Amino acid sequence: MTRIAVIGATGTIGQAVTEALAAGGASGVVAISRRVDAASLPPGVRAAQADLTQPESLDGALANVDAVFLVWTAPPDAAPAAIERIARHARRLVLLSAPYKTPHPFFQQPNPMAALQARIEGLIEASGVAWTFLRPGMFAANAIGWWASQIRKGDVVRWPYADAATAPIDERDIAAVAERVLQDDGHAGRDYVLTGPDSLTQAEQVKIIGEVLGRDVVLEEISPEQARTELPFPPVAMNMLLGAWRAAVGLPAFLTNDVAAITGRQPHTFREWVAWNVSAFRA
Numbered sequence: 001m002t003r004i005a006v007i008g009a010t011g012t013i014g015q016a017v018t019e020a021l022a023a024g025g026a027s028g029v030v031a032i033s034r035r036v037d038a039a040s041l042p043p044g045v046r047a048a049q050a051d052l053t054q055p056e057s058l059d060g061a062l063a064n065v066d067a068v069f070l071v072w073t074a075p076p077d078a079a080p081a082a083i084e085r086i087a088r089h090a091r092r093l094v095l096l097s098a099p100y101k102t103p104h105p106f107f108q109q110p111n112p113m114a115a116l117q118a119r120i121e122g123l124i125e126a127s128g129v130a131w132t133f134l135r136p137g138m139f140a141a142n143a144i145g146w147w148a149s150q151i152r153k154g155d156v157v158r159w160p161y162a163d164a165a166t167a168p169i170d171e172r173d174i175a176a177v178a179e180r181v182l183q184d185d186g187h188a189g190r191d192y193v194l195t196g197p198d199s200l201t202q203a204e205q206v207k208i209i210g211e212v213l214g215r216d217v218v219l220e221e222i223s224p225e226q227a228r229t230e231l232p233f234p235p236v237a238m239n240m241l242l243g244a245w246r247a248a249v250g251l252p253a254f255l256t257n258d259v260a261a262i263t264g265r266q267p268h269t270f271r272e273w274v275a276w277n278v279s280a281f282r283a
């Protein structure tokens with residue numbers, strides 16, 4: 001039996017991974033974050049509070065664990081000690097990373113997150129643990145944080161780069177891959193670029209949300225300068241996104257078959273993801 005810990009279990013992806021493991025019958029699953037609440041977890045999953053910036057706090061949570069799924073959003077300087085601690089306990093580590101090595105213009109723009117992911121990957125590779133890196137592209141779930149507030153108020157989404165295409169991936173598909181990679185042999189030293197099944201421009205994604213709602217919602221393109229003043233992103237994130245979208249205009253998004261190859265089924269479409277999350281877009 002593989003005992004599995006999910007670090008970052010209350011976030012978008014960690015929660016989906018925890019749910020997938022529980023639904024798939026994995027036993028001995030531990031959900032870890034700084035503020036994890038046992039009541040919100042699937043039946044049979046144990047809650048353990050730990051903080052990646054306080055590595056000794058991981059010892060109790062990771063006792064007798066074989067495999068770890070790690071989401072890193074903690075400060076970069078905490079990574080060496082935390083990864084050394086994780087590698088002391090687990091023999092297998094699956095990291096949620098990003099496709100910064102993929103030679104598509106969308107993924108090759110200036111991106112401070114890429115430097116952080118590369119640093120964490122280097123620490124993991126040097127730790128001696130058997131590692132696998134998952135590299136999802138744009139999360140479908142970004143649509144909630146980005147567009148839901150405008151869609152709840154009306155039928156227009158003011159947004160830059162209407163024609164930039166991405167292949168939004170459903171968090172359930174990232175989780176389904178993680179579920180297999182955490183439990184099956186043959187994935188050590190491998191990395192997988194995970195995408196949704198379709199290349200869709202941002203305007204097409206907004207239109208699909210409207211169709212699922214039964215409304216005619218349109219993306220009204222604004223300039224990058226307008227985006228900087230109107231949209232609630234910190235400047236570093238805004239620069240990163242504007243650069244990536246600008247590079248993606250007119251190109252199909254990068255698509256892979258890795259979700260289907262690992263899970264044996266096709267990834268969810270963006271329309272299916274919207275239908276699953278439709279309440280987030282309703283007034």
Ligand SMILES: NC(=O)c1ccc[n+]([C@@H]2O[C@H](COP(=O)([O-])OP(=O)(O)OC[C@H]3O[C@@H](n4cnc5c(N)ncnc54)[C@H](OP(=O)(O)O)[C@@H]3O)[C@@H](O)[C@H]2O)c1
Nearest residue numbers: 008009010011012013033034035051052074098137138139
């Ligand atoms: N958004 C995208 O399109 C996209 C695409 C590719 C890759 N990514 C990568 O995905 C990752 C973000 O995943 P996500 O959206 O699932 O993150 P998220 O929703 O922000 O969740 C972060 C999780 O980490 C926990 N956490 C944060 N600091 C912690 C600490 N010091 N110690 C222990 N736990 C801590 C949080 O819980 P507590 O607050 O309770 O501790 C939470 O459970 C990033 O690495 C990003 O680069 C994102």
